[in-house]
Amino acid sequence: MVEMWNIAIQTHADEEAEVCAVPQFKINTEEKWGIGWKYSLKCLNCGYISPVVKLYKEITTGKRGRKAAAVNINLQAGLLDMPLGKSRTRLLQADLDIPPPAESGMSKLSNYVSSKTTDLNNESMRTKVEEVKNDKICGFG
Template structure:
Protein backbone atom coordinates (compact mmCIF):
# COMPACT_ATOMS: atom_id res chain seq x y z
CA UNK A 1 0.00 0.00 0.00
CA UNK A 2 2.84 2.37 0.86
CA UNK A 3 4.51 1.55 -2.45
CA UNK A 4 1.27 2.40 -4.29
CA UNK A 5 1.10 5.82 -2.63
CA UNK A 6 4.79 6.49 -3.30
CA UNK A 7 4.38 5.56 -6.98
CA UNK A 8 1.31 7.79 -7.30
CA UNK A 9 2.99 10.78 -5.63
CA UNK A 10 6.25 10.37 -7.59
CA UNK A 11 4.51 9.88 -10.95
CA UNK A 12 2.22 12.83 -10.24
CA UNK A 13 5.21 15.05 -9.45
CA UNK A 14 7.07 13.88 -12.59
CA UNK A 15 4.18 14.23 -15.05
CA UNK A 16 2.29 17.28 -13.89
CA UNK A 17 3.77 20.65 -14.88
CA UNK A 18 1.67 22.55 -12.39
CA UNK A 19 2.63 21.42 -8.91
CA UNK A 20 0.07 21.63 -6.17
CA UNK A 21 1.16 22.00 -2.58
CA UNK A 22 -0.48 18.76 -1.59
CA UNK A 23 -2.10 16.48 -4.16
CA UNK A 24 -5.48 15.14 -3.10
CA UNK A 25 -5.81 11.51 -4.11
CA UNK A 26 -8.83 9.27 -4.04
CA UNK A 27 -9.23 5.71 -5.24
CA UNK A 28 -9.95 5.73 -8.96
CA UNK A 29 -10.20 2.03 -9.76
CA UNK A 30 -10.01 -1.11 -7.69
CA UNK A 31 -9.94 -4.66 -8.96
CA UNK A 32 -10.23 -7.73 -6.78
CA UNK A 33 -8.11 -10.81 -7.53
CA UNK A 34 -9.08 -13.39 -4.92
CA UNK A 35 -8.08 -11.76 -1.66
CA UNK A 36 -5.57 -9.51 -3.42
CA UNK A 37 -6.35 -6.10 -4.92
CA UNK A 38 -5.13 -3.74 -7.64
CA UNK A 39 -5.68 0.01 -7.29
CA UNK A 40 -5.14 3.23 -9.15
CA UNK A 41 -5.48 6.70 -7.64
CA UNK A 42 -6.82 9.97 -9.05
CA UNK A 43 -5.79 13.48 -8.06
CA UNK A 44 -8.85 15.60 -7.31
CA UNK A 45 -6.93 18.82 -8.07
CA UNK A 46 -5.76 18.09 -11.60
CA UNK A 47 -7.39 14.83 -12.73
CA UNK A 48 -4.09 12.88 -12.85
CA UNK A 49 -4.62 9.11 -12.74
CA UNK A 50 -1.83 6.94 -11.36
CA UNK A 51 -0.80 3.64 -12.91
CA UNK A 52 -2.57 0.54 -11.60
CA UNK A 53 -0.55 -1.05 -8.79
CA UNK A 54 -0.90 -4.65 -7.62
CA UNK A 55 -1.02 -4.91 -3.86
CA UNK A 56 0.09 -8.53 -4.02
CA UNK A 57 2.96 -10.58 -5.39
CA UNK A 58 2.32 -12.88 -8.31
CA UNK A 59 3.31 -16.53 -8.57
CA UNK A 60 3.74 -18.25 -11.89
CA UNK A 61 1.71 -21.44 -12.07
CA UNK A 62 1.49 -24.16 -14.68
CA UNK A 63 -1.74 -22.66 -16.00
CA UNK A 64 -1.96 -20.41 -19.04
CA UNK A 65 -4.29 -18.05 -17.23
CA UNK A 66 -3.36 -14.95 -15.33
CA UNK A 67 -0.67 -15.37 -12.67
CA UNK A 68 -1.94 -16.29 -9.23
CA UNK A 69 -1.68 -13.92 -6.29
CA UNK A 70 0.62 -15.21 -3.57
CA UNK A 71 -2.02 -14.40 -0.95
CA UNK A 72 -4.52 -16.68 -2.69
CA UNK A 73 -2.01 -19.55 -2.93
CA UNK A 74 -1.06 -19.06 0.73
CA UNK A 75 -4.72 -19.09 1.75
CA UNK A 76 -5.26 -22.44 0.01
CA UNK A 77 -2.05 -23.86 1.49
CA UNK A 78 -3.24 -22.82 4.94
CA UNK A 79 -6.64 -24.40 4.40
CA UNK A 80 -5.04 -27.81 3.68
CA UNK A 81 -4.43 -28.40 7.40
CA UNK A 82 -7.74 -27.05 8.60
CA UNK A 83 -11.25 -28.47 8.78
CA UNK A 84 -12.39 -25.15 7.30
CA UNK A 85 -13.08 -25.57 3.58
CA UNK A 86 -13.52 -23.04 0.81
CA UNK A 87 -17.25 -22.50 1.49
CA UNK A 88 -16.73 -21.79 5.19
CA UNK A 89 -13.74 -19.57 4.42
CA UNK A 90 -15.87 -17.50 2.05
CA UNK A 91 -18.52 -17.16 4.79
CA UNK A 92 -15.87 -16.17 7.34
CA UNK A 93 -14.41 -13.51 5.04
CA UNK A 94 -17.90 -12.15 4.27
CA UNK A 95 -18.67 -11.98 8.02
CA UNK A 96 -15.47 -9.93 8.45
CA UNK A 97 -16.61 -7.52 5.68
CA UNK A 98 -13.87 -8.78 3.38
CA UNK A 99 -15.20 -9.50 -0.11
CA UNK A 100 -14.67 -13.24 -0.55
CA UNK A 101 -12.97 -14.66 -3.64
CA UNK A 102 -15.05 -16.41 -6.27
CA UNK A 103 -15.87 -20.00 -5.41
CA UNK A 104 -14.63 -21.25 -8.79
CA UNK A 105 -11.29 -19.48 -8.38
CA UNK A 106 -10.82 -20.88 -4.89
CA UNK A 107 -11.67 -24.37 -6.11
CA UNK A 108 -9.22 -24.10 -9.01
CA UNK A 109 -6.41 -22.89 -6.73
CA UNK A 110 -7.27 -25.56 -4.18
CA UNK A 111 -6.76 -28.26 -6.82
CA UNK A 112 -3.48 -26.67 -7.89
CA UNK A 113 -2.14 -26.42 -4.32
CA UNK A 114 -3.29 -29.98 -3.52
CA UNK A 115 -1.46 -31.40 -6.55
CA UNK A 116 1.72 -29.45 -5.76
CA UNK A 117 1.59 -30.58 -2.13
CA UNK A 118 1.11 -34.20 -3.22
CA UNK A 119 4.07 -33.91 -5.60
CA UNK A 120 6.19 -32.41 -2.83
CA UNK A 121 5.21 -35.18 -0.39
CA UNK A 122 5.94 -37.90 -2.97
CA UNK A 123 9.37 -36.42 -3.70
CA UNK A 124 10.11 -36.16 0.02
CA UNK A 125 9.14 -39.79 0.59
CA UNK A 126 11.21 -40.89 -2.41
CA UNK A 127 14.25 -39.10 -0.95
CA UNK A 128 13.71 -40.68 2.47
CA UNK A 129 13.33 -44.15 0.93
CA UNK A 130 16.64 -43.72 -0.91
CA UNK A 131 18.32 -42.68 2.34
CA UNK A 132 17.02 -45.82 4.08
CA UNK A 133 18.19 -48.02 1.19
CA UNK A 134 21.65 -46.41 1.37
CA UNK A 135 21.81 -47.14 5.10
CA UNK A 136 20.81 -50.75 4.41
CA UNK A 137 23.56 -51.06 1.78
CA UNK A 138 26.18 -49.65 4.16
CA UNK A 139 25.12 -52.08 6.89
CA UNK A 140 25.46 -54.99 4.47
CA UNK A 141 21.84 -56.00 4.19
CA UNK A 142 21.27 -58.92 1.83
CA UNK A 143 18.47 -57.02 0.07
CA UNK A 144 18.85 -53.21 0.37
CA UNK A 145 15.30 -52.70 -0.93
CA UNK A 146 13.85 -54.35 2.17
CA UNK A 147 13.30 -51.81 4.91
CA UNK A 148 14.03 -53.20 8.35
CA UNK A 149 11.82 -51.59 10.90
CA UNK A 150 14.15 -52.51 13.75
CA UNK A 151 17.74 -53.63 13.76
CA UNK A 152 18.81 -56.32 16.15
CA UNK A 153 21.56 -55.16 18.44
CA UNK A 154 24.43 -57.67 18.66
Protein backbone atom coordinates in the same frame (compact mmCIF):
# COMPACT_ATOMS: atom_id res chain seq x y z
CA MET B 1 0.08 -0.12 -0.09
CA VAL B 2 2.90 2.23 0.83
CA GLU B 3 4.62 1.47 -2.48
CA MET B 4 1.41 2.35 -4.36
CA TRP B 5 1.19 5.73 -2.62
CA ASN B 6 4.89 6.41 -3.25
CA ILE B 7 4.51 5.58 -6.96
CA ALA B 8 1.45 7.82 -7.24
CA ILE B 9 3.11 10.75 -5.45
CA GLN B 10 6.36 10.43 -7.41
CA THR B 11 4.76 10.09 -10.86
CA HIS B 12 2.35 12.91 -10.04
CA ALA B 13 5.26 15.15 -9.04
CA ASP B 14 7.15 14.25 -12.23
CA GLU B 15 4.21 14.82 -14.60
CA GLU B 16 2.06 17.48 -12.92
CA ALA B 17 4.55 19.48 -10.80
CA GLU B 18 3.75 22.82 -12.48
CA VAL B 19 -0.02 22.30 -12.49
CA CYS B 20 -0.69 20.82 -9.05
CA ALA B 21 1.52 21.72 -6.09
CA VAL B 22 -0.47 19.91 -3.38
CA PRO B 23 -2.10 16.70 -4.60
CA GLN B 24 -5.22 15.32 -3.02
CA PHE B 25 -5.63 11.63 -3.88
CA LYS B 26 -8.58 9.31 -3.72
CA ILE B 27 -9.00 5.74 -4.97
CA ASN B 28 -9.83 5.78 -8.67
CA THR B 29 -10.11 2.09 -9.55
CA GLU B 30 -9.94 -1.10 -7.57
CA GLU B 31 -9.94 -4.63 -8.90
CA LYS B 32 -10.26 -7.74 -6.78
CA TRP B 33 -8.21 -10.86 -7.60
CA GLY B 34 -9.19 -13.47 -5.01
CA ILE B 35 -8.18 -11.81 -1.77
CA GLY B 36 -5.59 -9.62 -3.52
CA TRP B 37 -6.32 -6.17 -4.95
CA LYS B 38 -5.11 -3.77 -7.64
CA TYR B 39 -5.60 -0.02 -7.21
CA SER B 40 -5.05 3.26 -9.00
CA LEU B 41 -5.35 6.72 -7.47
CA LYS B 42 -6.71 10.00 -8.85
CA CYS B 43 -5.75 13.54 -7.87
CA LEU B 44 -8.89 15.54 -7.12
CA ASN B 45 -7.12 18.84 -7.90
CA CYS B 46 -5.75 18.18 -11.38
CA GLY B 47 -7.32 14.90 -12.54
CA TYR B 48 -4.02 12.96 -12.68
CA ILE B 49 -4.56 9.18 -12.58
CA SER B 50 -1.76 6.98 -11.27
CA PRO B 51 -0.74 3.69 -12.85
CA VAL B 52 -2.54 0.59 -11.57
CA VAL B 53 -0.50 -1.11 -8.82
CA LYS B 54 -0.89 -4.73 -7.73
CA LEU B 55 -0.94 -5.09 -3.97
CA TYR B 56 0.10 -8.73 -4.22
CA LYS B 57 2.92 -10.79 -5.65
CA GLU B 58 2.22 -13.04 -8.61
CA ILE B 59 3.21 -16.68 -8.99
CA THR B 60 3.50 -18.48 -12.30
CA THR B 61 1.49 -21.69 -12.15
CA GLY B 62 2.28 -22.89 -15.66
CA LYS B 63 -1.36 -22.64 -16.67
CA ARG B 64 -2.98 -20.33 -19.20
CA GLY B 65 -4.48 -17.05 -18.10
CA ARG B 66 -3.55 -14.58 -15.41
CA LYS B 67 -0.87 -15.43 -12.92
CA ALA B 68 -2.05 -16.46 -9.48
CA ALA B 69 -1.72 -14.11 -6.55
CA ALA B 70 0.61 -15.51 -3.90
CA VAL B 71 -1.85 -14.55 -1.16
CA ASN B 72 -4.54 -16.72 -2.79
CA ILE B 73 -2.22 -19.72 -3.04
CA ASN B 74 -1.15 -19.22 0.57
CA LEU B 75 -4.80 -19.18 1.65
CA GLN B 76 -5.42 -22.50 -0.12
CA ALA B 77 -2.25 -24.03 1.34
CA GLY B 78 -3.42 -23.00 4.81
CA LEU B 79 -6.89 -24.45 4.23
CA LEU B 80 -5.41 -27.86 3.32
CA ASP B 81 -4.50 -28.49 6.94
CA MET B 82 -7.68 -27.10 8.52
CA PRO B 83 -11.19 -28.41 9.02
CA LEU B 84 -12.42 -25.04 7.71
CA GLY B 85 -13.31 -25.56 4.03
CA LYS B 86 -13.78 -23.19 1.12
CA SER B 87 -17.46 -22.50 1.85
CA ARG B 88 -16.87 -21.68 5.51
CA THR B 89 -13.89 -19.51 4.60
CA ARG B 90 -16.04 -17.52 2.20
CA LEU B 91 -18.74 -17.11 4.88
CA LEU B 92 -16.14 -15.99 7.43
CA GLN B 93 -14.73 -13.41 5.04
CA ALA B 94 -18.22 -12.12 4.21
CA ASP B 95 -19.02 -11.83 7.95
CA LEU B 96 -15.84 -9.76 8.37
CA ASP B 97 -16.86 -7.47 5.45
CA ILE B 98 -14.04 -8.88 3.30
CA PRO B 99 -15.30 -9.58 -0.22
CA PRO B 100 -14.82 -13.35 -0.59
CA PRO B 101 -13.18 -14.80 -3.69
CA ALA B 102 -15.23 -16.75 -6.21
CA GLU B 103 -15.82 -20.35 -5.21
CA SER B 104 -14.74 -21.61 -8.66
CA GLY B 105 -11.43 -19.77 -8.40
CA MET B 106 -10.86 -21.16 -4.93
CA SER B 107 -11.58 -24.69 -6.21
CA LYS B 108 -9.10 -24.35 -9.07
CA LEU B 109 -6.38 -23.06 -6.76
CA SER B 110 -7.19 -25.72 -4.19
CA ASN B 111 -6.69 -28.43 -6.82
CA TYR B 112 -3.41 -26.82 -7.91
CA VAL B 113 -2.10 -26.54 -4.34
CA SER B 114 -3.20 -30.11 -3.52
CA SER B 115 -1.36 -31.54 -6.52
CA LYS B 116 1.80 -29.56 -5.71
CA THR B 117 1.63 -30.69 -2.07
CA THR B 118 1.23 -34.31 -3.17
CA ASP B 119 4.21 -34.00 -5.53
CA LEU B 120 6.30 -32.46 -2.74
CA ASN B 121 5.34 -35.23 -0.30
CA ASN B 122 6.11 -37.96 -2.86
CA GLU B 123 9.53 -36.45 -3.58
CA SER B 124 10.29 -36.14 0.13
CA MET B 125 9.29 -39.74 0.76
CA ARG B 126 11.36 -40.92 -2.22
CA THR B 127 14.40 -39.11 -0.78
CA LYS B 128 13.88 -40.65 2.66
CA VAL B 129 13.53 -44.16 1.20
CA GLU B 130 16.79 -43.68 -0.72
CA GLU B 131 18.53 -42.52 2.44
CA VAL B 132 17.35 -45.64 4.30
CA LYS B 133 18.41 -47.91 1.43
CA ASN B 134 21.89 -46.34 1.37
CA ASP B 135 22.30 -46.48 5.17
CA LYS B 136 24.72 -49.32 6.03
CA ILE B 137 23.63 -49.37 9.67
CA CYS B 138 20.11 -50.60 8.87
CA GLY B 139 21.48 -53.42 6.76
CA PHE B 140 19.75 -52.33 3.55
CA GLY B 141 22.90 -51.14 1.73
